[in-house]
Amino acid sequence: MGIEVTGTVGLPTDGAVQAADRASANPGGRTSLAEPTILCALASRPIHGYELKQAVQEITGGFLSLDPPGIYRMLRHLEETGMVESSWTPGESGPQRREYTLTDAGRVLLADWGQFLTRQRQACLFTVNAIDAALGIANQTVECADPPLCAPAEPGGGA
Numbered sequence: 037m038g039i040e041v042t043g044t045v046g047l048p049t050d051g052a053v054q055a056a057d058r059a060s061a062n063p064g065g066r067t068s069l070a071e072p073t074i075l076c077a078l079a080s081r082p083i084h085g086y087e088l089k090q091a092v093q094e095i096t097g098g099f100l101s102l103d104p105p106g107i108y109r110m111l112r113h114l115e116e117t118g119m120v121e122s123s124w125t126p127g128e129s130g131p132q133r134r135e136y137t138l139t140d141a142g143r144v145l146l147a148d149w150g151q152f153l154t155r156q157r158q159a160c161l162f163t164v165n166a167i168d169a170a171l172g173i174a175n176q177t178v179e180c181a182d183p184p185l186c187a188p189a190e191p192g193g194g195a
Contacts, residue, residue, distance in 0.1 A: 052090035055145065055152035069100050078120060078138040079146055085111065085134070111136055119145055138169055 070092075078090035079082060085107055092102050102110075114120040119142035124132045138146070161167070 055149040070102055070106070071114070072146065073100060074102075074107070074110055074114070074154065075119065075138060075142055075146040075149065078136055079143065082123075082125075082135040082137045084125075084136070090135070112164065114142065118142075 095176045122137045127137045
């Protein structure tokens with residue numbers, strides 16, 4: 037499952053964008069939760085940058101805190117690739133502010149991130165169990181809190 041985006045630097049040449057592609061493009065091969073968390077926050081309603089910072093912290097239980105410049109860089113990138121749109125709205129007690137809205141393409145990407153991260157969670161659980169076994173730690177394996185979500189992905193599905 038991919039989304040069609042054309043003319044975007046750094047994305048696959050066939051125009052298909054998937055969460056796995058975006059995650060593997062991060063330095064060090066690590067998956068940043070910034071993009072899917074920002075997309076998730078925008079899925080419920082239009083939101084401006086400062087509110088977005090608070091929403092990201094709330095969604096991640098405080099594990100992820102993004103600095104404002106990082107949020108705005110990510111929002112600019114998401115807007116350039118068609119995942120979000122922005123518009124100026126009157127401020128409550130001051131100047132106008134830019135609100136961001138998730139596009140249909142952004143919703144598709146968010147769903148793909150959900151599938152990708154579900155598979156990553158399963159891989160992490162298996163790896164932690166293997167580490168525990170290798171270290172001889174008995175009866176301390178990590179159990180999946182939601183077994184249907186932890187089922188291995190079907191071949192050819194999602195990112």
